[in-house]
Amino acid sequence: MSALLADLVRFGAERPTLLWLLPLALLPLAATPRRRTPFADLAAAPPDALSRGLAAALGAAGCLAVAALVIGISGPYRTGERITRTGIGAEVSMLIDRSGSMNETFAGRQPSGAEESKAAASRRILGDFVGSRAHDLFAVTAFSTAPMLVLPMTDRHAAVRAAIAAIDRPGLDYTNVARGLALALGQFGAASGDASRVLLLVSDGAAVIDPRVQETLRAAFAKIRPNLYWLFLRTKGSPGIADRPAGEDTPQAAPERHLDLFFKSLGVPYRAFEAEGPEAVAAAIREIEGLERDPIPYVELRPRRDLAGWAYGLAVFGLTLLILAKLAEVDLAQGRAAPPARRSERRMAA
Amino acid sequence: MKTRLPWRCNLRDGRFRMLAGAILLVLTALVVPPLPLTRDGVQVLAVVDITGSMNVRDYSASGQPQSRLEAAKAALRHLLAGLPCGSRFALGLFTERRPFLLFAPVEVCDGFAPIDGALAALDWRMAWEADSRVSAGLYRAVEMAAEIGTDLVFITDGQEAPPxxxxxxxxxEGRPGAVRGLIVGAGGYALAPIPKFSDRGREIGFYAESEVQQENRFGPPPADAESREGYNPRNAPFGAAAAQGSEHLSSVREDHLKDLANRTGLAYAHLDGPASLDAPLRAAAxxxxVPGRFDLRPFLGATALLLVLAAFTAAPFGALSGRLTPRKA
Incomplete structure (x- = not known):
C-alpha cells in the first residue's frame, strides 16, 4: 500500500491548474454529439441490453476523450528517480589558500613571461584532477583571513572546475588556516556512509593555530576521520615542513613545522607533499589519486518521463469510438431505418 | 433487416467534422517533434555585498525580520531558478574595496544544486575586511565582469564605510555601458541600526554613534572646515569636535547607487522581495x-479539446435549429 502511494506521489503535471478543467469530462454524460431525433413515443422502442451497453460505452468513450485531453494539455509526467550505485572514488573537500602570496611564482617573484604562479599551477593541475574519475564528489573551500565556502559537496564536475578556474585571480590578505579547516571539515555530509573522505589542503604557508581552536579541530577530525593531505607549495628559500628554526622552536617561529606536527598528532591518516614546482604538484596529485581508490556510493539521476503521449493515445482511443458511432448513425427522421434504432439514438431510446 | 447508413449525411455532419478534426490534431500531437528555437539566456556575474551593514534586518519574510543579506540570497536563488537552461551564472563576494570571485560562470541547469548551495551558504563571516568602499568595489566588479565576459548584478546597500x-x-575610469547589468539597492528607506558581532561571531547589540567613522578625515579637509569650531589649519584641520552623524544607522543609499549606475551605464533596481530581480535583470542584461525547445502539443491538445467540447455542446443548438419538427416520412 505504501509502495503504491509512493508510486502515486511521483506523478505530476507541468501546468497543474489546467487539471481544474477535469469536471468537463462529465459533459458526455449529459450531452451527446450524435443526432437528436424526435420520436413519437419512447415506449415504442423496448429497452434492450445492447442499446444500453452501447450508450454506456459511448458515454464512457466521451468521458475518456475529454479527460485524456485535459490531462494531456496539463503536461503529465512521472518524476525522475535517484538511484544510488557504487563506483570508485572519494569525497574530496578541497581547502585552497587564496592569500596574496599564492599569486607569486615558486621562486617568490611576480610571474613574468612564461612563468606560472603557484595559484595558476594549482589551478591547472587541480582542474585536471577534477573529472578524471567520474564518481568523485568535491567541495571547495577557500581561505585567507576568513574561510569562504565556494561550493558545497557536489558531483557536478563542471561547477567544481569553474570554482577552481577562479583560484588564480588576485588573492586576499593572510593565511588563517584554522577556520578554513573547520569549514572544509563541515562539508562532509553525515549521510555519506563509508565513502573514503579526503581533506586536501593546498597552501603555500601555514599559520599558528590558536590552542583553543586546536581542541575544536581535534574533535572534528576525530568525528569525521578524513584522510588528510597537505600539498605545501614551498617557495624557494622559505622554510620547509621539516626544517627546525635556528632559534627557539615555537609555532610562531616555524608555523609550517608546527602545523605538520599538529596534523601528525590528529590520529588520522595524513601525508604532506612538499612541492617546489609544478611538476612536483602534479606528481603529488597523481599519488593522491592512486591512494584514494575506495568504493563510493554515487547517485545516478533518471530523468523524468513525459506521460503526455499516453494521455493523447487514450484520447485517440476515445475519439475513435465516438467517430465510429458518428459514422454509424442512421437518420430516423429520414425514415430509411426500420426497427428500433440501435446505434443512433440510443440515448433517446433509453 | 439491413439498415443502410446515410454516409453522405454522416460525413457532412458538423459534429462529425469537429470530432474528426480533433482526432487529427491529437494524432499530430502524438507524432510532431518539439520545434527547435532560440531563447534569450543570460550570462551573469552576481556580486553580493557581505559587509556589516548588510546584516541590518529591515526586510521581512513569513512574518520574521530578515537581514538584507538573506533577502539578497533569496532573490538570487529565485532568479537562478527562473533562468533558462544554457544560461551561465558566476558568483562573487564584495567587501573592503574589491570583489572576490568564488566561481567562474557555471551552466545553471547542470550546476543548479551546487550554485544554489553556494548561494545559500553566503555569510557575512566570509568577509576578510570590514571596510565597505562600494564605489571602488563596483568599479572593479565591472572590470571583472568584462574579463569573464558576463553581465553584472551587484547587490549592495550603498553605504560607504568609511564615508x-x-x-x-x-x-x-572604464567605458560606461561596456558591461551591462544591474545595481541592486538592498535595504529599507528608513534608517535602521546595524547589528554588531563579537569576534566569535555572536551578536552583541548594535553599533553606537561613536563606534563608527562618521566622517572621512583622510586627505584634504572639506571646504567648510574653516567655519568649524576649533578649526586650526595645522592641528585641527577638520575642527576640534568629534564628527557626528548617522553613519551607525543604515538605509539604502539610493541616490548614491543611482549616481553610480549613471556613471557605469548600469541599470538600477531596488531589492523588494524574492521575485524583484527577475524582470529588471531581463530588461538590463x-x-x-541559448537553444530551447517549443512543445506544440499543449496547443494541439487544447484545440482538440475545444473541438470535442463543441461537438458535445452543439447538439442542443442543432436540435433547436429547425429539426424539432419531424420531417415528413
Missing part, C-alpha cells in the same frame, strides 16, 4: 541565445 572623502564619488 567618501568630502562626499565625492571617485570617477569611473544582454540577451544571449
Amino acid at each position: 567618501l572623502p568630502r562626499g565625492q564619488t571617485p570617477p569611473f 544582454t540577451a544571449r541565445p
Whole structure:
C-alpha cells in the first residue's frame, strides 16, 4: 500500500491548474454529439441490453476523450528517480589558500613571461584532477583571513572546475588556516556512509593555530576521520615542513613545522607533499589519486518521463469510438431505418 | 433487416467534422517533434555585498525580520531558478574595496544544486575586511565582469564605510555601458541600526554613534572646515569636535547607487522581495541565445479539446435549429 502511494506521489503535471478543467469530462454524460431525433413515443422502442451497453460505452468513450485531453494539455509526467550505485572514488573537500602570496611564482617573484604562479599551477593541475574519475564528489573551500565556502559537496564536475578556474585571480590578505579547516571539515555530509573522505589542503604557508581552536579541530577530525593531505607549495628559500628554526622552536617561529606536527598528532591518516614546482604538484596529485581508490556510493539521476503521449493515445482511443458511432448513425427522421434504432439514438431510446 | 447508413449525411455532419478534426490534431500531437528555437539566456556575474551593514534586518519574510543579506540570497536563488537552461551564472563576494570571485560562470541547469548551495551558504563571516568602499568595489566588479565576459548584478546597500572623502564619488575610469547589468539597492528607506558581532561571531547589540567613522578625515579637509569650531589649519584641520552623524544607522543609499549606475551605464533596481530581480535583470542584461525547445502539443491538445467540447455542446443548438419538427416520412 505504501509502495503504491509512493508510486502515486511521483506523478505530476507541468501546468497543474489546467487539471481544474477535469469536471468537463462529465459533459458526455449529459450531452451527446450524435443526432437528436424526435420520436413519437419512447415506449415504442423496448429497452434492450445492447442499446444500453452501447450508450454506456459511448458515454464512457466521451468521458475518456475529454479527460485524456485535459490531462494531456496539463503536461503529465512521472518524476525522475535517484538511484544510488557504487563506483570508485572519494569525497574530496578541497581547502585552497587564496592569500596574496599564492599569486607569486615558486621562486617568490611576480610571474613574468612564461612563468606560472603557484595559484595558476594549482589551478591547472587541480582542474585536471577534477573529472578524471567520474564518481568523485568535491567541495571547495577557500581561505585567507576568513574561510569562504565556494561550493558545497557536489558531483557536478563542471561547477567544481569553474570554482577552481577562479583560484588564480588576485588573492586576499593572510593565511588563517584554522577556520578554513573547520569549514572544509563541515562539508562532509553525515549521510555519506563509508565513502573514503579526503581533506586536501593546498597552501603555500601555514599559520599558528590558536590552542583553543586546536581542541575544536581535534574533535572534528576525530568525528569525521578524513584522510588528510597537505600539498605545501614551498617557495624557494622559505622554510620547509621539516626544517627546525635556528632559534627557539615555537609555532610562531616555524608555523609550517608546527602545523605538520599538529596534523601528525590528529590520529588520522595524513601525508604532506612538499612541492617546489609544478611538476612536483602534479606528481603529488597523481599519488593522491592512486591512494584514494575506495568504493563510493554515487547517485545516478533518471530523468523524468513525459506521460503526455499516453494521455493523447487514450484520447485517440476515445475519439475513435465516438467517430465510429458518428459514422454509424442512421437518420430516423429520414425514415430509411426500420426497427428500433440501435446505434443512433440510443440515448433517446433509453 | 439491413439498415443502410446515410454516409453522405454522416460525413457532412458538423459534429462529425469537429470530432474528426480533433482526432487529427491529437494524432499530430502524438507524432510532431518539439520545434527547435532560440531563447534569450543570460550570462551573469552576481556580486553580493557581505559587509556589516548588510546584516541590518529591515526586510521581512513569513512574518520574521530578515537581514538584507538573506533577502539578497533569496532573490538570487529565485532568479537562478527562473533562468533558462544554457544560461551561465558566476558568483562573487564584495567587501573592503574589491570583489572576490568564488566561481567562474557555471551552466545553471547542470550546476543548479551546487550554485544554489553556494548561494545559500553566503555569510557575512566570509568577509576578510570590514571596510565597505562600494564605489571602488563596483568599479572593479565591472572590470571583472568584462574579463569573464558576463553581465553584472551587484547587490549592495550603498553605504560607504568609511564615508567618501568630502562626499565625492571617485570617477569611473572604464567605458560606461561596456558591461551591462544591474545595481541592486538592498535595504529599507528608513534608517535602521546595524547589528554588531563579537569576534566569535555572536551578536552583541548594535553599533553606537561613536563606534563608527562618521566622517572621512583622510586627505584634504572639506571646504567648510574653516567655519568649524576649533578649526586650526595645522592641528585641527577638520575642527576640534568629534564628527557626528548617522553613519551607525543604515538605509539604502539610493541616490548614491543611482549616481553610480549613471556613471557605469548600469541599470538600477531596488531589492523588494524574492521575485524583484527577475524582470529588471531581463530588461538590463544582454540577451544571449541559448537553444530551447517549443512543445506544440499543449496547443494541439487544447484545440482538440475545444473541438470535442463543441461537438458535445452543439447538439442542443442543432436540435433547436429547425429539426424539432419531424420531417415528413
